[in-house]
Amino acid sequence: MAETPTPSSVAATTPTHVSTGQLPSPEHVQAVIEAGYERFRGVDEGAVADYIPALAAASPDLFGVCVAGTGGRSFSVGDAAVPFSIQSVSKPFVFALVCDAIGHEEARRRLGVNSTGLPFNSVMAIELGQDRTTNPMVNSGAIATTSMVPGDDAAAKWRFIQDGLSRFAGRRLEVDQHVYESEAAANRRNQGIAHLLDGYELLHFDPDEATDVYTRQCSLAVTAEDLAVMGATLADGGVNPMTGERVIDASHCKRVLAVLATAGLYEHSGSWLYEIGIPGKSGVSGGIVAIAPGKGGLGVYSPPLDVAGNSVRGQLLATFLSEALGLNLFASRPEPVAAP
Numbered sequence: 603m604a605e606t607p608t609p610s611s612v613a614a615t616t617p618t619h620v621s622t623g624q625l626p627s628p629e630h631v632q633a634v635i636e637a638g639y640e641r642f643r644g645v646d647e648g649a650v651a652d653y654i655p656a657l658a659a660a661s662p663d664l665f666g667v668c669v670a671g672t673g674g675r676s677f678s679v680g681d682a683a684v685p686f687s688i689q690s691v692s693k694p695f696v697f698a699l700v701c702d703a704i705g706h707e708e709a710r711r712r713l714g715v716n717s718t719g720l721p722f723n724s725v726m727a728i729e730l731g732q733d734r735t736t737n738p739m740v741n742s743g744a745i746a747t748t749s750m751v752p753g754d755d756a757a758a759k760w761r762f763i764q765d766g767l768s769r770f771a772g773r774r775l776e777v778d779q780h781v782y783e784s785e786a787a788a789n790r791r792n793q794g795i796a797h798l799l800d801g802y803e804l805l806h807f808d809p810d811e812a813t814d815v816y817t818r819q820c821s822l823a824v825t826a827e828d829l830a831v832m833g834a835t836l837a838d839g840g841v842n843p844m845t846g847e848r849v850i851d852a853s854h855c856k857r858v859l860a861v862l863a864t865a866g867l868y869e870h871s872g873s874w875l876y877e878i879g880i881p882g883k884s885g886v887s888g889g890i891v892a893i894a895p896g897k898g899g900l901g902v903y904s905p906p907l908d909v910a911g912n913s914v915r916g917q918l919l920a921t922f923l924s925e926a927l928g929l930n931l932f933a934s935r936p937e938p939v940a941a942p
């Protein structure tokens with residue numbers, strides 16, 4: 603009698619089919635991002651984060667957008683080359699590197715992958731979870747992720763993260779020392795989260811050192827152009843389309859995108875997916891990365907945030923681009939949209 607096929611054996615027999623398409627023509631992409639930039643640059647809602655003192659100095663007027671395609675082309679407008687600290691947008695990329703190092707199943711077992719429905723720095727989220735795991739996109743799961751990075755000491759773990767995120771960006775990324783020092787002097791809440799996790803034996807390194815490496819990772823300076831290339835690397839099955847280098851294995855890449863889809867915008871992740879229909883990740887300095895699998899990455903920088911800590915203009919722009927470029931993963935046929 604024939605064996606009943608398992609889901610993974612079925613998948614293994616059909617490796618040539620993927621659920622994706624292509625970006626529109628280069629001229630169309632450039633016209634659409636310029637139209638989106640003009641449409642939302644005057645929006646003045648939201649507030650620049652100030653719980654990390656160095657972030658409060660950012661101009662609320664900064665607004666940069668970049669789309670990088672998996673074919674290796676990129677399209678920018680506005681302040682797309684202005685550096686800012688990556689903050690929580692580092693989380694999916696460090697998670698990706700950890701999945702690549704230990705396997706996505708082991709990463710799921712140790713970190714959890716379900717959304718918490720609570721703010722990014724919630725302690726309650728740890729307490730409410732049955733096994734005390736959260737997910738790698740909120741602070742508790744992200745600090746646990748950083749604690750699992752290969753390396754025997756903090757310096758080795760840091761090197762792994764800096765090298766890995768630089769490979770995602772296709773250029774050497776450096777720490778914004780001012781932001782690092784400012785956050786390091788004000789991150790007792792994250793230290794508390796790390797010690798709580800340690801108490802539940804969910805941390806895999808010294809809690810204070812893990813928090814310090816995490817703070818450094820959040821202080822890496824990037825631009826909207828970097829975020830677009832980093833996103834395009836996840837869109838391209840783990841290969842950086844600009845350098846051609848494989849950064850992580852494709853089998854882990856799609857798991858990273860799944861966690862982003864459910865938890866990338868914290869307690870607003872449902873609304874984000876409902877509107878925009880592709881995985882994304884925000885950070886408190888005003889960065890957003892969004893990934894259209896197979897097509898490309900979007901990087902936006904605009905510091906004013908909503909109450910959940912997500913860039914206001916970034917979300918508006920992502921909504922606009924998702925419609926105008928046909929990025930929504932849940933759309934099964936083209937819908938008429940207004941010309942840019």
Ligand code: GLN
Pocket residue numbers: 689690691722723741785792817820884885886887911
């Ligand atoms: N470094 C910030 C923190 O840990 C990152 C948070 C964020 O960007 N949402 O508080």
